[in-house]
Amino acid sequence: MVLNVQLFLDTMAYASVLGLLSMSLTLTYIVSRVPNFAHATFAAIGSYMVLIVVWLLGIYKTGPSWGVYYASLPLSFIVVGAVALLQYLIVLRPLAKKGISIDGLMIATLGIDIILVGLLNISADFLEDIFQQSPDKDLRKLVTYPRSGYLSSYEPTIMGVTASSILGPLLLVVSTVGFYLFLTKTKFGTAMRAAIENPQLAETLGINVNLVYSVSWFIAGGLAGMAGVIMVMTTKLNPTMGWLLIVSVFAGSIVGGLGSLFWGAVGGLLVGFLEQFGVYYTQIILGALTGETVSLGNYRQVFSLGAIVVMLLVAPQGLASLNWGKILSRLGLRR
Template identity: 40%
Template sequence: MPAWLASGLAYASGLSLTAGGITLLYITTRTFNFAHASMATWGFYVVYTGTVLYGGTPYRWLPLSFLFGALLGVICYLVLNRHLLARKANTITLMMSTLGYDLVLLAFIQMYCDYLTYSLKLFPRRVTMSVYDIELFGTSGASVILPLTAVAVLSLLHLFITRTKFGTAMRATIENSLLAGASGINSDWVYLASWVIGGGMAALGGAFMAMAMTGTPVLGMTTIPFMFAGAILGGLHSLYGGILGGFVVGLAEYAGVYFLAAEVGSWVLGYRMAIPLLIMAVTLMAFPQGLAGAWATMVGRAAGLRKRGVEA
């Protein structure tokens, strides 16, 4: 496997998890979660701390990373989001509240890095996680294990929301929270569950991305535009759209930079973030509702045509 594809796959898997988490939180709670940035960074630091202090492969620590992200999500819901949803706050207020939470989390990340540097004599501000990676099938472990883990997590999520009773309740709340409430579904638990899953996916995604890029305290802060780009490309209406959007954006960045650098010269490396943004801009210009919106329109039109055909 070429090097760009190996790291691109690891990065894209991480981005698809984070974009999926953003989409899930948006469709359940109408919240654009800025705190995804620092939740992702915390996910990376959980894996880093575990690997450096207790050894072993980074992959052992992924479950713990998920749990920590879920905890951060639960805190965000109980402290902020719950009260704002009860008050029917508008989208911008919901978004700003998570920004405040993100800044606090970022401060704690920085303090934690200071602590690691001072007390344990580590270098947590510039981490290359790939040195702890293992080799698998003649390529880096990250490029095999991470996409597989992402697929496994997303399959579990799919089974959860389609096959379990609680998942059905969740979908009902997403579709129509008023009717769902009337039929006895407690939306409070649904929102809490989506923060658990969304926060966990953010942390996992951050840990994944750190396997492909340099891990820094601002890892999430620098990549959050791409997480949003992935979610927007997916259309923000469908969870699967968000997951796919994140993957496409992530892989396109690595592939685009690799081929452009070979064609034009290595100076394009500095402008790599233009690629996901360009994808997002073009998508939004063509389909202001994202790809899922375009898909829904297309399906709607097709259905309309069929209906008219039947009538004729």
């Protein structure tokens, strides 16, 4: 089989999650010039918001419901946005002001990741306790969820298609277009581009550079949180779910060149497709060669790592730096 519809739908959800995460990671990198190693754990916090919504809104009783999305998308945007804002205001900005080297800033983000995962673990312990001791037997069934829950059983379907396969791409398109309009059509968005390009000049013109950077971090965190809501529909809930995912997120950002939001989104999407279809076709080929069923889903990050290595060694500035006009005309796609 050359194309598999279900695989394509699953990939749409997963790849748009990576698109959102790579785009928002790129935003924090443009602003603060430090790769945020806690970024995928931002998404994990968003994922936990879904479990909390499933519990508090009683969705565990009623079954699949749109409430999962209505409630957890805004909730995760605000909560994770606030986490990202605090990371910038309390940790990264003071350290950068003190002139700490980039190595120091990176290890600080690794420290934040450890703290966030610790907090998620504490929350997971709390939730397990609450679920276990509940008189409600439906709720007691959720006891394994905080550390290994498949929340996709609570998401609705649209004509047989899981909502995440449609909402994911929709969210990515809306936020990319929204970002574009915000940055080019609004005064504050223009000020954001100005402050990122030349903070000194922006400061002398009376632009509040610190406010601009704070807003950027909040939005980046919020987008990562919403990506986490979609992400948890494609995988298992766990406090350390971000640790392997960060490989794919960095791959997407590096493919995009870590310099442009649009290309960050494209990079994330491409890496998502590369991983999913790479695994799928490798399985088919290895299966045909060995005559056995081969399952490689757990090794999808191999393709991301490959993308990072190839990109850094071949085109370190990412896809954004390539001369697309020339490439298209070479390929005969444009005259």
